Structure formats: structure tokens, C-alpha cells
Amino acid sequence: MVLSADPAETAALHGVEAHPRSPGAVWQALAGARLLISGGGSLVQDVTSARSALYYIGTMLAASARRVPFAVVGQGVGPVRRRWVGRLAAAAFNRAQAINVRDAASARALRAMGVVRPIEVGADLAALLIPSTPERAEELLARVGLGASAPRLGVAVRPWKGLTEVSAMSRAVRHFAAAHGAHVAVFPFDRVRDLEIGQAVAAATGGRVVQAATPQDLLGLVGAMDLVLGVRLHALIFATIQAVPSVALGYDPKVAAFASGTGLPDPLPPGASEEILEGALADAWQSRAVARARLRSAVPALKEAAASGIAGVVRLLAPSA
Numbered sequence: 001m002v003l004s005a006d007p008a009e010t011a012a013l014h015g016v017e018a019h020p021r022s023p024g025a026v027w028q029a030l031a032g033a034r035l036l037i038s039g040g041g042s043l044v045q046d047v048t049s050a051r052s053a054l055y056y057i058g059t060m061l062a063a064s065a066r067r068v069p070f071a072v073v074g075q076g077v078g079p080v081r082r083r084w085v086g087r088l089a090a091a092a093f094n095r096a097q098a099i100n101v102r103d104a105a106s107a108r109a110l111r112a113m114g115v116v117r118p119i120e121v122g123a124d125l126a127a128l129l130i131p132s133t134p135e136r137a138e139e140l141l142a143r144v145g146l147g148a149s150a151p152r153l154g155v156a157v158r159p160w161k162g163l164t165e166v167s168a169m170s171r172a173v174r175h176f177a178a179a180h181g182a183h184v185a186v187f188p189f190d191r192v193r194d195l196e197i198g199q200a201v202a203a204a205t206g207g208r209v210v211q212a213a214t215p216q217d218l219l220g221l222v223g224a225m226d227l228v229l230g231v232r233l234h235a236l237i238f239a240t241i242q243a244v245p246s247v248a249l250g251y252d253p254k255v256a257a258f259a260s261g262t263g264l265p266d267p268l269p270p271g272a273s274e275e276i277l278e279g280a281l282a283d284a285w286q287s288r289a290v291a292r293a294r295l296r297s298a299v300p301a302l303k304e305a306a307a308s309g310i311a312g313v314v315r316l317l318a319p320s321a
Contacts, residue, residue, distance in 0.1 A: 040074030156235030
């Protein structure tokens with residue numbers, strides 16, 4: 001049973017039972033549960049406000065109050081800047097039956113908060129997603145006029161304070177695309193928050209916004225790219241598991257943590273200039289064959305690490321001997 005902001009859509013899209021994630025609904029949903037899984041994503045962080053961290057900490061503490069065991073799986077932790085949030089987080093995580101985080105930086109953040117339970121470093125659960133077929137990706141791209149006649153640059157942008165101005169980013173993308181005869185496909189990973197900025201980038205670069213109805217389609221679309229510019233962590237994760245070279249803007253520490261854990265190039269500063277962006281795209285293009293080979297060799301270990309969290313849940317749910 002999945003807690004969701006849109007239970008009807010979640011149930012229709014994934015074929016699961018879904019319930020609202022309001023505190024009252026969560027309390028009711030926990031009644032009789034055998035296990036609560038908390039994760040993945042950056043759930044416990046207070047960069048913008050403490051609200052997100054308090055919600056997910058509260059969910060774990062509610063499970064404990066209901067005497068429902070809980071496991072943390074594939075979760076990113078931090079940054080946590082408020083000491084009182086860190087103390088609450090430690091109180092919750094120290095009650096977990098199992099803790100599996102998606103990168104070493106998250107494990108260090110938990111230790112700094114005072115978590116003493118064993119912590120396993122896995123990987124983001126998105127690494128286990130299976131893409132739709134290449135034929136499906138080509139169909140979706142053809143619908144917006146992005147056939148296979150030219151190389152493709154995928155762009156995933158998001159609004160974020162301190163990022164390179166959209167105009168500068170768009171100029172870098174436009175110059176790169178013109179120099180290499182490439183088409184630009186813009187992917188709104190968050191179909192609400194990313195759409196407006198994605199449309200602006202597409203309009204300024206002569207690109208096309210490509211919307212996917214399912215995560216599988218989005219993963220397949222990323223796999224049809226020759227290079228990806230990612231200002232979304234999961235755009236970089238999708239590119240990696242599809243062995244597509246990428247250029248990252250490090251808008252959040254989680255981007256650097258992912259790059260470090262998978263051997264990707266260091267992310268660019270979030271406020272990187274037009275010239276730096278264009279140069280990074282050109283360098284990545286020149287070395288794309290080598291990068292693809294390196295990514296293909298790294299993906300199996302990434303998938304195995306992501307599966308470790310699921311294996312831990314299976315062990316917790318196994319009948320007692």
C-alpha cells in the first residue's frame with residue numbers, strides 16, 4: 001500500500017493500493033501493517049524548510065508508536081542544518097529495523113546526527129527501473145518532431161535559487177546544438193514544477209518539450225539521447241543507467257554525492273557561466289564513446305547496490321524460522 005499525494009493516479013499508474021499521505025490517513029494506514037518502508041528520495045532534509053523533514057520523521061515515529069517496524073530504503077539524507085531537526089531524525093532512525101541509504105554522504109550525515117544503528121550504503125532505487133522499448137521512445141520523440149536524423153541533446157532543468165540564468169543556459173545549449181547539428185529534447189521530470197522553465201528553454205533553443213506519462217517512458221527517452229544536461233538528479237541517474245554521457249549542474253549536494261559514488265565527472269557549479277557550460281558540453285561530446293563504455297561497466301554494480309535495500313526488506317518480511 002502506497003502513501004501518495006494523488007492516490008487515484010498512483011493506483012492507476014502502478015496498479016497498487018494507494019492512500020492519502022495526510023497525517024491522519026497515515027496513522028490509519030499503519031494499523032495492522034507488517035512493515036513501513038521509508039524511501040527513497042531526499043526525504044530528511046531542511047534546505048528549504050523543516051516541513052519535509054518533519055513529515056517523514058513523523059511518519060517513522062508514528063510507525064514506532066503503532067508498533068509497526070520500519071525500514072529506511074534507498075533514502076538520501078541531508079543537508080540537515082537545524083540541530084533540533086537532527087536530534088529528531090536521530091531519534092527516529094535509531095528505531096529503524098534496517099537503514100539503507102543511497103550514498104556515502106547520507107550515511108555520514110546520519111552518523112553526524114547521532115544515529116548508532118547499522119547503516120548500509122546502497123543506491124537510488126531508480127537504478128532498478130526497466131525502460132520502455134526503444135521503439136516506444138522513438139515514437140514519443142517523433143510525435144514532437146525529433147526523429148532519428150540528428151544527434152540528440154537531452155536537457156532536464158528545474159527552478160532552483162542560484163542556478164545559471166535560463167537565458168545563459170539556453171544560449172550554451174543553442175550554440176552547442178548548432179555546432180553539432182543536434183536536436184534538443186527538454187524533459188520535465190516534475191510535470192508541474194519543471195514545465196514552465198522547460199518550455200522557456202525549449203523556446204530559446206529551438207528544442208521540443210517531451211512529456212512522458214510513465215517513469216518507464218521517461219527512462220526510455222533518456223536512453224535515446226546522445227548526451228544529457230542534467231539539472232535534476234534523476235535525469236543524471238537515468239542517463240547513467242542507460243549509459244548516456246551527462247553534464248551535471250551541482251545545484252544540491254546530492255548531485256555531487258551521486259557523481260562521486262558512480263565515478264561521474266564532478267558537477268559544474270550551479271551558477272556556471274554560459275562559456276563554462278558550452279565548454280563542458282563540447283568536452284563531454286568529444287569523449288562520449290569512452291564515457292559510454294565506462295558507464296556500461298559501472299551499471300551492474302549500481303543496480304546490485306540498489307537491490308540490496310530491497311533484499312533487506314525481503315529478509316524483514318520473511319517468516320521467522
